[in-house]
Amino acid sequence: MATEDRFKQSVIVTLAKRAANRCSNPDCKAITSGPTDDPAGSVNVGEAAHIYGANPGAARYDADMSSSARSDISNAIWLCGNCHKLVDDDPNRFPVGLLFEWQREHARTISDLVGKAGADVRERYEKRHLDELGRLSYLAERLILEKDGPWEYRLTAEVLRFEMAPVLRRWDALQRGLYMKPATRVAKVDFLSWLDDRMAEIRVMIRAFGELSNVEFARAWGAPGVPGIESDIISVCRLYREVCEACLAWEETVRFSTVDDVYIEVRDLLVGVAGGIIDEAAKVPDFMSKILADNRAEGQFLLSMKLSLPDGWSDKMNSALARARRSHS
Template identity: 45%
Template sequence: MEDFTRQTVDVLAKRSANTCANPDCSAITSGPASDESKALNVGEAAHIFGARPGSARFDESMTDATRSNITNGIWLCRNCHKVVDADSQKYPADLLFEWRRTHEEQVAQDLGRTGSRLRQKVLDRKLEQFSNCSYLAQQIIIDKPDAWEYRLTAELLKSELEPIRFKWHALQSELYALPVTQISKDQCAEWLRMILRDASLQVHALGLLVNKAIIKAWGEPGQPGSELEILRACTLIAQATQRLLDWEERVRFSHLPEAFEAVQVELINVAGNQIDKIFEIPRWLSEILNDAKPSGTHSLTITFDLPTGWVERTTKAIASASKRM
């Protein structure tokens, strides 16, 4: 389901005061028809990210439910709808999100009610903390759709982890290299101890973030979550994941004595395997949210572990290296 529901269309029109959200247009989109019993409508609920493959600003990583959610909509007159969809380079998604937000803020101010202005002021202050987040994440905070806590988490993790995913895949494909660090014989034991300790600390932190911090930020059943706590947890998850990538770089671009080469081979991809598991979280959430109104109980088990036989192989390699040093 990629199209907006009738309810979503009606809400978008009302939030826009039945006027086009394009600041260079602002045309009224409803009015009297020639038949006194009918009204004329020239407004349309437009998709910010395209609804189907081939459409303007289509993002294949989005689920159908996200595409048809109100957070992905903007109210435009028919002419502006055609214009923005005809040139997605000139009218990118971020610009359309900015149009909608600015227009709805102006509508709220035009209502002239103190309560509306104060609520908008509070929202603006809240969004300041999300200024570095994607426009879609900010729109989720504004709209608060069903299951917004999980939608926000999926979007924040997706956007924050994407640069790490790209670089991790580039590292695996040997598309970049870093200056090599020479590790002397006298440094090997301490280097190995610190490497293993660092990996253990990051994995421990990730376990707490995924199993406790995120769940706490979502709030108790029936209670709203905390946007700020969700942001903080997602940021910490991304930072810990980045440190695991840094760890992989340290292992790959260190030059150890020949006796320790077998140990180094066993260390490669140890952190990378944990990185891949973190990428499963936003994907899992997106699959759940593919239902327009997700419900029920869902669980994801992520086990941060070592490859089968890794401990035995690494212990043997370390023992052999020690004898040769």
């Protein structure tokens, strides 16, 4: 296991206390700490288990997850040694979602046992609050409920990862030619208008991408010293996904369009233009995860994203259009 993916001792101690030193498996609930023969000693049989695996080959490992997220308490569940082995030996029977449900239910049970005032009321509030936020990953839900450390940035990275994953998979499949859609024929007389429409759409998508990246995320995170607003963070992440979906739809429109022979070169130059925006957007959650992994949650950080056409693209397009016009006339 990579050192950075291990739980720190402070995380282990806090996790054990939050679980009241009891196994979080609802079918077990064994006490994990007790006395030894030495009057001054104690024994611990509990373990901080990773929900998402800590290293490749481990149970429930997610390669897209950052080291900081794997080693965070939000990815931990307190189990006895037997149950830890049980869930890791059979990850299909004990998937990520089930372990998050165990952790959440155990926390509620312990809150009731220690007489935490308003535990039932808080449980109802949390359920309704999460329902209002819509579908989220289990990890995002835990980050929202616990709000530990730089939670705003961890939440942003996780929601972006969750929301963008289907788009990135589809974009990869499109580039590899793994699916097709019915072709749309663009008549020769309509091609230049069709081209103008595609370029206008690209400008709108670039403008939206820049506004979300440079303005809206910072607004959702809140001013320095002011907590962020989870609903705003999630909203911006979903708008980010929608921009990427629009870029993917644009690429499909271009790639599955049939044009007259004189305009094939022009059409082919459009391929990948909107996909470049998707590639740049994919850098954001990775960048944020790296900052968190390096424990640099304070300060200013710059991510440079290049939203520009390939070198020489404009000259190639102008030349292709000129040749098309000569052939057309």
